[in-house]
Amino acid sequence: MGILAKRSKDKNIIDTVFTMVKKASDAKVKYGEDNVIDVTIGALCDENGKFTIFDSVSEVYKNLDKMDIAPYAESFIGNNDYLREIKSWVLGKHEEKFSVGAIATPGGSGSVSSTLKNILDPEETLLIPNIGWGPYKIMAKEHDLKIETYELFNEKDEFNIESFRKKSSEIMKSQGKVLAIINDPCHNPTGYSMSGSEWESIVEVMNDLSEDGNYILLNDIAYIDYAVKGYEESRKYMERFTDLSPKNLVVFSFSCSKTLTKYGLRVGGSVFISNEEKNVDEYMRANEFTCRGIWSNVPKGGMKLFSTIQSDEILRDKLTKERDSYVKLLEKRSKIFLEEAYEAGLEVYPYKEGFFITLKIEDKKISESLEKLNRENIYPIQVAHGIRIAICGSPSKKLEGLAKKIKKIIG
Ligand SMILES: Cc1ncc(COP(=O)(O)O)c(C=O)c1O
Structure with a gap:
């Protein structure tokens, strides 16, 4: 035994x-x-x-009120002002185009892991790139999932949309649902960032396959704030999600680890969007349970730090x-x-x-x-x-x- x-x-x-x-x-x-x-x-x-x-982060943290750090968070899903600010920071001007939900998670890791848990049942298959962040495989094992990989690049060194489509389609046929991970921009470990037209092809694949079931995409955006083209441009591709079928959901795994260089604070979140409100509500309900059932709540001071900076133009700049x-x-x-x-x-x-x-x-x-x-x-x-x-x-x-x-x- x-x-x-x-x-x-x-x-x-x-x-x-x-x-x-x-x-x-x-x-x-x-x-x-x-x-x-x-x-x-x-x-x-x-x-x-x-x-x-x-320094711009340390100064704010140092001046937080003790009561912003010591007590539990306002709720299992996170502080209200934090949830408001991550939705706004992650989606920018695209926020009002979708039904949107958010939960605070322990780092981006908590977001990825809880997404695997709530979208797939044990023995189902998760789709990840053949070159990627190692912990995706560990998290899949943690949730008793199988792994399939798509080739990240084609022979022209572009995103391999053919492989992504083929693998997605095989999984949709066999399990009636797909959960795929993309890590964009600033892919770890290659530093690749997808173009607008590559994103357009992803949306096409998701929509085509959604005839046969739900297609859920997790975009791991741990490094989004290091995109050379800046805030607006690095979020421009999100516009394309307005075309998504109502059977699709996109989960953005956001992390304060790199955005604030506060790896040890363990603050991140899932920001999820759909063109069908019911998907967002269902996903929210399951995740709220996961928050309570696994980590209870996320460090209050870390959330306060992010929301204080993001809601103040001077601090943010x-x-x-x-x-x-x-x-x-x-x-x-x-x-x-x-x-x-x-x-x-x-x-x-x-x-x-x-x-x-x-x-x-x-x-x-x-x-x-x-x-x-x-x-x-x-x-x-x-x-x-x-x-x-x-x-x-x-x-x-x-x-x-x-x-x-x-x-x-x-x-
Ligand atoms: C690709 C990728 N995703 C997610 C994370 C999540 O990090 P954390 O859990 O510290 O937010 C990292 C950190 O190294 C990463 O490299």
């Missing part, structure tokens, strides 16, 4: 990130900081390699300005790496913006390439079908010459 439930017996996190982070820090002790290139760090750091904490300086920094770092990669013939997935660049490496060569890089004191992270270079955590000077060096080492 044993102490574990049957479904928990084979739960086992293989943490490739932790192992590599440890190797990098051991190397720094042994060889000195300057002689190690550590591109494992998935958090934003400044040009001195220091963890970024936005200050934060936007500070964050934008990091968007520019990421642009600068990506240019350094990508221009050299191009010159050296080092293949990368189609990066547009965001925290990570991923090298295209044949699966059978990934371990060998990592070993070779480690031997030269370069520490990146293994991901599905590639090797991730975290430009977010690495000062520009450490990125200079890196692509050429990598090409020389791995061939």
Whole structure:
């Protein structure tokens, strides 16, 4: 028998990130900081390699009233002003075009996980990209779901809409419902962002398949505030959802982790839209139960922090300005790496913006390439079908010459 439930017996996190982070820090002790290139760090750091904490956010948090932090939240689904502000921040001027619901969740992770739980039954299949954030698979296992993957890119390095349609259609045929995850913009780990016409094709697939059942799309927008084109433009594609069939629901998984650089506060949310109010009401009812049944409520101070900043034009502008300086920094770092990669013939997935660049490496060569890089004191992270270079955590000077060096080492 044993102490574990049957479904928990084979739960086992293989943490490739932790192992590599440890190797990098051991190397720094042994060889000195300057002689190690550590591109494992998935958090934003400044040009001195220091963890970024936005002053415009810390100041507000420091001045919150004790009563804004210590008590429970106003309700299981979150504080009212927080829910109002995340709807408005996530959807912008598109908010009034749809039926809209929102709940606060512990980070973006809580949003993704509760969506899997409330949309799919155990043994049903979740559709995710073949290259993507690792925890999607862990969360699927947590909810006893199966996984199917669509190819993220076609041979032209564009979003592979054919694969997305084919896999969606197979799942719709077999289970009469589809839940698919997209992580846009600033896809983790490739840095891809979809174009307006790629989004249009997604809506087309959702509508075509909704003849046979409900199509639910989860867009993980953890990095939306790092899109180079800015607030309005990065939300422009949402306009296309006005064409969605009433059988569709779109869930945006929002996270304050990157938006405020407050990873440890554990504040995020699901903002969900549909052209049929009943879908939003049903989804809300189930999620309210999940909030109470799993985490009870989200830290009040984190919610207050976000709503205080977003509802005040001056505070909001200050934060936007500070964050934008990091968007520019990421642009600068990506240019350094990508221009050299191009010159050296080092293949990368189609990066547009965001925290990570991923090298295209044949699966059978990934371990060998990592070993070779480690031997030269370069520490990146293994991901599905590639090797991730975290430009977010690495000062520009450490990125200079890196692509050429990598090409020389791995061939
Ligand atoms: C792609 C992606 N989605 C969601 C998250 C959610 O993070 P959190 O739960 O801290 O909001 C992360 C954080 O690393 C991420 O990279």
